[in-house]
Amino acid sequence: LAKTTQPISMDSYEGQEVNITCSHNNIATNDYITWYQQFPSQGPRFIIQGYKTKVTNEVASLFIPADRKSSTLSLPRVSLSDTAVYYCLVDGSARQLTFGSGTQLTVLP
Amino acid sequence: DVKVTQSSRYLVKRTGEKVFLECVQDMDHENMFWYRQDPGLGLRLIYFSYDVKMKEKGDIPEGYSVSREKKERFSLILESASTNQTSMYLCASRKGAGGASYNSPLHFGNGTRLTVT
Numbered sequence: 001l002a003k004t005t006q007p008i009s010m011d012s013y014e015g016q017e018v019n020i021t022c023s024h025n026n027i028a029t030n031d032y033i034t035w036y037q038q039f040p041s042q043g044p045r046f047i048i049q050g051y052k053t054k055v056t057n058e059v060a061s062l063f064i065p066a067d068r069k070s071s072t073l074s075l076p077r078v079s080l081s082d083t084a085v086y087y088c089l090v091d092g093s094a095r096q097l098t099f100g101s102g103t104q105l106t107v108l109p
Numbered sequence: 110d111v112k113v114t115q116s117s118r119y120l121v122k123r124t125g126e127k128v129f130l131e132c133v134q135d136m137d138h139e140n141m142f143w144y145r146q147d148p149g150l151g152l153r154l155i156y157f158s159y160d161v162k163m164k165e166k167g168d169i170p171e172g173y174s175v176s177r178e179k180k181e182r183f184s185l186i187l188e189s190a191s192t193n194q195t196s197m198y199l200c201a202s203r204k205g206a207g208g209a210s211y212n213s214p215l216h217f218g219n220g221t222r223l224t225v226t
Binding site for chain 2: 032034036041042043044045046049087091097098099100101102
């Protein structure tokens with residue numbers, strides 16, 4: 001099972017771009033990289049998923065280098081409501097899905 | 110929109126009680142999961158199921174069991190609740206067949222906060 005490593009916490013200011021990097025050195029060929037966002041007292045919710053290069057949706061972008069051993073979630077122009085815990089998950093041929101400890105993002109006014 | 114419903118938002122039980130946490134999903138998903146979440150430890154997988162009556166242990170199955178008699182329902186059972194099982198419990202489901210369900214996002218319920226006294 002691919003283990004992920006993320007920073008425990010990050011602070012940012014409103015309007016800035018935030019990049020959260022996740023390391024997954026033993027990612028397998030069939031694995032996808034998925035990011036989830038969790039607010040207090042709620043379950044995590046899906047943000048974005050990718051396999052390689054760059055993926056963008058209305059919420060975020062995901063950058064994955066050619067070796068796929070890391071990935072970066074980019075949140076453009078964050079607001080206070082983006083304060084949450086962000087989880088990186090490597091998801092592939094294994095049925096078991098193990099989350100890392102996540103990154104607590106705090107957006108300051 | 111997928112809905113994953115956990116039967117209780119808050120639950121208080123006494124040590125030694127048998128506790129049932131229920132989870133129901135409405136999208137005919139094959140895969141269902143139970144996690145617990147504790148401060149500083151993230152989400153830890155307790156059990157998962159990829160089909161009716163099928164189950165597999167996750168990272169921390171000790172003290173728990175599960176039941177999946179119907180596709181839409183996945184129950185977590187604490188046979189004899191202990192204070193170290195006080196936690197937030199999260200249920201999730203996702204589409205898939207036979208476990209090969211990568212590329213399908215997880216859908217979570219809003220959790221059950223269990224306190225064992």
